[in-house]
Amino acid sequence: MAGFVNFSFSSEEINSHHRNIEILGIHPHNDDTDLPSRYSMSDYKTAATTYAAVSIRNGEKSYRGKDGQPVIVLKDFNMTVSRGCIYSLLGSSGSGKTTALKVMVGVHRLDQGDVKVFGEIPGTKESRIPGSLAGYMPQETALYDDFTIQEMLSYFGKIYSMSASEISERSEFLINLLKLPEPNRKVGSLSGGQQRRVSFAVALVHNPPLLILDEPTVGVDPTLRLSIWKYLRQLATESKTTVLITTHYIEETRQSDMIGVMRNGKILVEKHPDVLLEQYNQEFLEDVVLTLCHSDDYADVGVSNTREESFPAILHADETEENHNMPIKAQFSEVKTASRFKTASTHIQALVMKTATLYLRNFVFLLFSLMFPFSQVLVVALTIGNKPDDPSFGVVNYDSMQSNCSFAPKFENCSSVGLSCKYLSKLEQNGITLINYPSEEVAYEEVARGNVWGYMKFSKNFSSYYHSMQEYNLFGEGVDDKFSHMIHVKMDMSSRMMTQFYQQLMIRVYEEFASEFKEACDHNKGVGEFPMKIADPIFGSNDADFRQFILISTIVMTVYFFPMISSSFWFIFDKRWGTQGRAIVAGVKTWEIMFSSYVIECPITIFQIVSSFLVSVYICDVRISGSIFLAFALCIIVGFCGVSGGFLIATFCSEEIQVGIAVMGELSFTI
Numbered sequence: 001m002a003g004f005v006n007f008s009f010s011s012e013e014i015n016s017h018h019r020n021i022e023i024l025g026i027h028p029h030n031d032d033t034d035l036p037s038r039y040s041m042s043d044y045k046t047a048a049t050t051y052a053a054v055s056i057r058n059g060e061k062s063y064r065g066k067d068g069q070p071v072i073v074l075k076d077f078n079m080t081v082s083r084g085c086i087y088s089l090l091g092s093s094g095s096g097k098t099t100a101l102k103v104m105v106g107v108h109r110l111d112q113g114d115v116k117v118f119g120e121i122p123g124t125k126e127s128r129i130p131g132s133l134a135g136y137m138p139q140e141t142a143l144y145d146d147f148t149i150q151e152m153l154s155y156f157g158k159i160y161s162m163s164a165s166e167i168s169e170r171s172e173f174l175i176n177l178l179k180l181p182e183p184n185r186k187v188g189s190l191s192g193g194q195q196r197r198v199s200f201a202v203a204l205v206h207n208p209p210l211l212i213l214d215e216p217t218v219g220v221d222p223t224l225r226l227s228i229w230k231y232l233r234q235l236a237t238e239s240k241t242t243v244l245i246t247t248h249y250i251e252e253t254r255q256s257d258m259i260g261v262m263r264n265g266k267i268l269v270e271k272h273p274d275v276l277l278e279q280y281n282q283e284f285l286e287d288v289v290l291t292l293c294h295s296d297d298y299a300d301v302g303v304s305n306t307r308e309e310s311f312p313a314i315l316h317a318d319e320t321e322e323n324h325n326m327p328i329k330a331q332f333s334e335v336k337t338a339s340r341f342k343t344a345s346t347h348i349q350a351l352v353m354k355t356a357t358l359y360l361r362n363f364v365f366l367l368f369s370l371m372f373p374f375s376q377v378l379v380v381a382l383t384i385g386n387k388p389d390d391p392s393f394g395v396v397n398y399d400s401m402q403s404n405c406s407f408a409p410k411f412e413n414c415s416s417v418g419l420s421c422k423y424l425s426k427l428e429q430n431g432i433t434l435i436n437y438p439s440e441e442v443a444y445e446e447v448a449r450g451n452v453w454g455y456m457k458f459s460k461n462f463s464s465y466y467h468s469m470q471e472y473n474l475f476g477e478g479v480d481d482k483f484s485h486m487i488h489v490k491m492d493m494s495s496r497m498m499t500q501f502y503q504q505l506m507i508r509v510y511e512e513f514a515s516e517f518k519e520a521c522d523h524n525k526g527v528g529e530f531p532m533k534i535a536d537p538i539f540g541s542n543d544a545d546f547r548q549f550i551l552i553s554t555i556v557m558t559v560y561f562f563p564m565i566s567s568s569f570w571f572i573f574d575k576r577w578g579t580q581g582r583a584i585v586a587g588v589k590t591w592e593i594m595f596s597s598y599v600i601e602c603p604i605t606i607f608q609i610v611s612s613f614l615v616s617v618y619i620c621d622v623r624i625s626g627s628i629f630l631a632f633a634l635c636i637i638v639g640f641c642g643v644s645g646g647f648l649i650a651t652f653c654s655e656e657i658q659v660g661i662a663v664m665g666e667l668s669f670t671i
């Protein structure tokens with residue numbers, strides 16, 4: 001693993017650097033142009049083992065409890081892990097071990113106190129933590145079930161900027177070491193123990209100088225546990241890798257250089273296992289831990305960092321407070337890491353490949369994402385806003401008891417005979433099938449049965465009363481029903497679309513009918529006209545139909561909500577599986593995750609938009625009156641707003657169901 005760090009030196013500092021370079025075992029040159037400009041990870045391991053790899057001083061950390069009150073998890077927490085040693089952190093469940101590890105890898109920040117890893121504060125630019133300095137194995141397996149073992153190792157190898165050959169070499173080694181199944185086996189098909197070993201291999205893939213392992217031996221058989229410890233010992237001794245491990249198998253920690261016993265958020269004691277056994281006069285470490293915890297219940301044994309009592313063989317030759325905090329860069333004038341742009345682009349490539357692989361492995365989801373938008377447009381086009389195929393309407397015509405009209409719809413003179421028939425003929429000319437019923441009761445029954453949408457009733461002598469009303473402005477004499485000159489309509493109003501369709505048609509046909517009547521009777525056309533005229537529209541058209549409106553709204557909603565759903569779901573899966581946290585510890589930034597999501601969602605959103613547009617325009621006859629490119633660009637912007645909305649939702653949610661509810665909530669507001 002070469003080429004993770006660049007160190008360069010100013011000429012004034014060369015002498016002091018030469019001294020430090022010698023510590024690293026690298027031979028200095030006299031000419032500064034010959035000085036090595038790139039240092040490998042192993043430099044971090046070999047450099048000055050006298051300085052602490054990890055040190056926490058007076059650490060305090062609390063979480064917000066359910067009642068909103070802070071729950072203290074770490075208090076007066078003091079811990080020192082020397083470089084090149086195996087440090088086992090022991091403690092009962094809930095004592096705060098994982099929290100302490102998360103503080104070290106920069107996932108959590110201390111509320112108070114100092115934490116330094118290789119002399120730098122995790123999370124700062126200089127620290128490279130989160131980043132490639134640490135290999136972190138979280139408690140949960142934090143793997144993608146749909147990935148193969150090889151893909152899992154390659155994904156993290158790529159995040160750590162390893163080359164393809166480095167990844168394949170290292171994968172082969174780790175697969176053999178950890179006795180993993182064939183590299184093309186899917187993680188989801190492995191047993192729990194095998195998955196933990198893959199997770200362990202992922203933490204080791206870039207051969208980091210600091211290994212932070214949260215219960216790596218859980219679910220691993222004793223033989224393999226032995227070989228894991230053997231390998232850790234080899235790493236610590238030969239490569240000076242610092243190993244920090246938590247475990248509930250207390251006896252296995254005999255092989256470590258230092259044991260830290262934790263209880264109620266603080267370290268009770270930090271000593272070599274042999275020193276502990278000797279001091280507490282016990283044969284087993286479990287008994288030591290029990291004794292320690294028991295004494296802590298009765299008396300505060302205090303934070304013990306009394307390392308002078310520790311076993312002399314361990315690596316903490318010069319552990320003054322000053323040295324614990326001595327940054328590694330103090331040994332070099334300047335630490336240059338790979339260019340940020342290059343690292344970011346490598347991360348983004350890895351993330352895009354990861355999501356693309358997940359999409360391909362979940363082909364049904366991909367197909368659904370691609371096909372659903374245009375199928376939705378098609379379904380909406382076929383079901384909403386269409387004119388009825390065979391519109392039929394009932395007629396109860398008491399007008400001179402004419403049930404069968406055989407009059408021509410045109411007015412030849414100002415006659416008062418068969419006006420209802422003239423109106424009905426005009427309706428038929430407009431495509432309405434009229435069904436005559438003998439009485440209102442029968443017509444009502446037929447509407448109730450769903451055979452017609454409604455019926456219209458013409459009163460007895462409608463024609464003559466209508467004629468006198470128009471000619472002389474007189475109501476029919478001796479008629480009880482003052483509204484005999486009117487057409488009475490009753491409809492099934494449960495469908496807004498159908499109601500609108502029939503109402504608009506009947507009014508338009510009536511206007512034609514009334515205008516022709518006035519012309520035939522030589523009346524002033526303006527008399528009795530509706531005193532309002534709707535002028536030409538500012539936007540849209542006079543005959544804009546509901547279908548056009550609903551289809552455009554459907555496209556916009558589709559290109560907003562689908563990217564939102566997919567981005568938020570991938571984000572939440574990644575969060576819940578622990579893979580996102582793991583990638584962040586490996587140095588991936590939140591903006592890189594977001595950017596990669598835009599990159600992967602972009603072709604999918606474009607496909608969704610293009611297919612929805614084509615279906616709308618060429619199959620559903622939607623008219624785009626402005627620029628199609630502008631419409632397309634607006635949809636793309638809406639799509640990206642959807643992806644961003646997905647991130648926002650996923651940030652506040654921890655479960656898919658919460659995402660679903662949030663998206664549905666937003667959808668209902670939009671509707």
Ligand SMILES: Nc1ncnc2c1ncn2[C@@H]1O[C@H](COP(=O)(O)OP(=O)(O)OP(=O)(O)O)[C@@H](O)[C@H]1O
Binds near residue numbers: 092093098100
């Ligand atoms: N994100 C969180 N929010 C609120 N409380 C938390 C959170 N993470 C951990 N805790 C609480 O902090 C305490 C310490 O948890 P932690 O996981 O650090 O313990 P642990 O020693 O690693 O336990 P175990 O051995 O079971 O893994 C527990 O009481 C836990 O419930």
